[in-house]
Amino acid sequence: MLDSILFYFFAGVAVTSAALMVTRRNAIHSAVFLITTLLATAGIFLQLGAEFLFIAQIILYVGGIMVLFIFVIMLVRLDVALQHIRFRMKNLVVTIVIAVLGAEAGAIIYYARKLPGQGLFIQNMAPAEKLAPNSERLAESLFSGYLLPFEIASVLLLVAMVGAVVMAKNKKRTPEES
């Protein structure tokens, strides 16, 4: 009972604010709605027993990435950010195509659910205890089996950081140390 209320609440918030995010003209509003979506998704993670991802989502996504977005939106011109979405035929067509694709995928999920035992996927979840304690299990996995990808990810982040700094550095300005 509580579980489904929570799920529908989070899912509703996520989908609604995602839709609002795509349709708002103002980029800051989009960012705020994306933050709402991300927080709702974090709630879904928590419901799925992924505590660590829940907090990683909040700290990294909302506290890090989205702040970066807002920062950049603040830096670039406002009247550009306020551009209207011009409704064009192209957009309509694209949206319809995506909707059709979505309907197909939805149908697949729906019918796959109707075919128990066909081996498409398991209907019921494993007990939550299998993943507890979550952060310890995650850490074990991360630092044993996935150590190399982990290191690569850290290198990726470093490269991205350096790249972003190089990219965003103002070359016109005379270098001035304070």
Next chain:
Amino acid sequence: MNPTLHGILVFLETWWVELTSGIVIVAVVPLVAGYVVLVERKLMADMQARLGPMRVGPHGLLQPIADAVKLLIKEDIIPAESDKLIFWLAPVISMVAALTSMGAIAFGPAFQVARDINIGILFVLGVSSLGFLGIILGGWASNSHYSIIGALRSTAQLVSYETAGGLAIISALLLSGTLKISGIVQAQYEQHVWFVFLAPVAAFIYLVASIAETNRAPFDLPEAESELVAGYMTEYSGFRWALYFLGEYANMIVVGSIATTLFLGGWLRPFPNWKGSGLIPEGIVDAGWDLVPAAFLGLIGVYCLYRAGKQPAKAQTWFMWAVALACFVVAALYAIPALLFAMGIGGVAGSLSVAVLPGLNGAFWFLLKVSGYIYVFMWLRFTLPRYRFDQLMHLGWYILIPLAIVNIFAVGVAMLVVANANWNHGLALTLATILGTVVTLLFAALLVRWHDRRTESASAASMAPDSYAG
């Protein structure tokens, strides 16, 4: 019975402690924050040779309520060119983040809303850091240059100092080996020492970083009133402003709680493991500690009696008497279960005291430590001038963050040494801690020297030819 009603009843039965704690947090914390403001003003007045608020209520004790009423009935101004939605939303984010993060804090062994979440400390950190979304959005939405400069400063500052603070916390987490809040306190109990003594450098870095995170002087640049009028809050007034303000003070309580949990032993009393040597029997020591909160309240009462005669007005004298009386009554109420417990009286009263006493004592010690931490905040605010933005950034990136990283390694190596050495555990611990601290401090000294030389040469270079260039 109606199944829905039954479901609700079951739900309530399972979750009533959490629900009550949650309601208490939402209802009480704003009030507490208001009184923290009053305490701050009183302390500031005391340090500045004046009286502070005296008009509303005896010794200004009703001032926070009067302030709240004033702010509530103030005209609600939204600047014409502002972004209304965001302007409306931003202070709410600030406040909600601070209150939500309190959910996972353990204000004692019994008072915790989100009990036993595995990532407790990360939850508190992560959610409280969302508060600065409120700051940056509010600064942007106000559409004022002061606000936006304040918001930009705030973002840069929070990002830098959260990094330093997070790295400092890692040292303590290494020592405790868990993210669970009760686990961290338990680890300090089991290791017989508060982590502030095992990782003093980390505790200090966290102190500095937490001052910066809460935008308090000397790091109050985002709202530096002499430079940016009020920074990101410039365009805010009335109740929205009050939300920001309460958010800031609630945040102070949050960082104070984090520091208390991680470094100051949480709800543990001093010397929690010391059960008395041969001279004093175990029960007496425990009972003595149990009586400390009551004695503390009693002392406040005695002080009130002492001050009562010196009040300028009759009403204030009576008020002081009343406060003293209240203190004595509460102290007596507090002392009874402790005494019952000590005397080993069983029965209903005895079992009740056994159930209630540890929780109450824990909350007392926890709040005492948090108050001490917040007092340090205030003390620094009244004493120190404000940093400049570039100095703030240099301090964060060139000194605190490298220092925190080195400290993590120092603590890690010290832990390895302690784990592998076959010496006396306590001796190894002391030695390793001292060594780790010394290494870190040496590194700090090097950093500071390097940094000083660097800024000196930089400022000399920028001053000499450039300063008069049009």
Next chain:
Amino acid sequence: MMSPAHYLFLSLALFLIGCVGVVTRRNVIVVLMSIELILNAVNINLVLFSRVFGDVAGQVFALFIIADAAAEAAVGLGIIIAFFRNRETILADEMDLLKW
């Protein structure tokens, strides 16, 4: 207990909304945000299946995706800033030069 299909539908919905955003919006920043939304939808699937199979690997991958999203956002926004500085625009359909 909700069935996995519920989560799949949620993830699908977010994914599709993200796709619509990427294709229809002109503001590059919003396009980047839509990509974040898509990645997030993928994360829901990963976490869901991690739970369904009782294997933590899915969550590890979700963590990697978050890291990747951070890297992507940093570089993407860096490019946007550099582009804005030179061209004074952040509209996707005005980004029609390969060199400036």
Next chain:
Amino acid sequence: MQDDALQNNGTLLGADELVLNMGPQHPSTHGVLRVKLKLDGERVRGTECVIGYLHRGVEKIAENRTYQQFAPYVDRMDYVAAVSNGLGYCEAVEKLLNVEAPPRARVIRTILTELQRIASHLLWLGTHALDIGALTPLFYCMREREEILKIFEKYCGARLTTHAFRIGGLQYESYDGFEKDVERFCNDFERRIQEYVDLLTGNSIWISRTRNVGILNAADCIAMGASGPILRAAGVKWDLRKAQPYAAYDQYQFEIPTGTSGDTYDRYMVRIEEMRQSRLICLQAIEKIPEGAIMGKVGKVIKPPAGEIYHSIEAPKGILGYYIVSDGGTQPYRVRIRPPSFINLQALDRMVRGHLVADVVAIIGTLDIVLGEVDR
């Protein structure tokens, strides 16, 4: 201001400079100074001072008042150092009349003026520290200033705009216990100064906020006519109390404190030391206040002979000069006042270039301007 910026591409990123309007309502422009800052990020690329929000036409008023009637007006210029203003004006008119105040009057004038210097510097110190973010010194300074204002109040009944002196001498005898009050204040004051020094001088944040900030070297000071502590902090040993002694300054021993680099920290040190020296002057002066009349030979109607005179004194903020032209009537033909704050304010642009917004506040504070005097 928004419009200005929008024309320059309108953004923080795209714009070459962002124009920030500081004042006239701003907590730390010390009144109604308006400074338009041209910023690059937080770095100041240029400034433009807009003054005149407090203009009352003091010089014009003088032409329609008798010499005595005009005396209270000068108190309203530098209203935190009213006594000094009055001293300069009275002495200027006395010079025009060719009379001298009696010795007793001159000594009492000296004591009050030096007390006023301390009060002015105290107010400066408190607000300057507040600008840089130290909250507490302000209240300590106010506490000591209050003692001085009490002495003023006992002497002439007014605290701020005192109108303590009259042309030709004094109107009021010093009250009973005047010497004792001054002595008590001076004896306490040494200890009190130490409190500020403890709070600020060695504080590393204070030092880093003031060292190498707003440097104005000696040549620039002289070129711009900057005077007072600003000039002395740049290393120029120039003090009118020594150079052209007036009142009774030639009778007392005191040092002229000077700095070396002319930065904000030096100006702070110079002013702190000046307070100490003023205290010494007061102590020397109360030792022997000569007996005698307090009013010189000045008629009820002051009609100076036609001519012109320039007289300047060392006010707390710098050289305060009065240029008075008389046409032989009861009202001055023209009065021109050289206000130290106005001249010192010129240096602002040069001092803040290349610094950050936070330094602008510190530099406005260190200039010790009073807008009543700048705008007159």
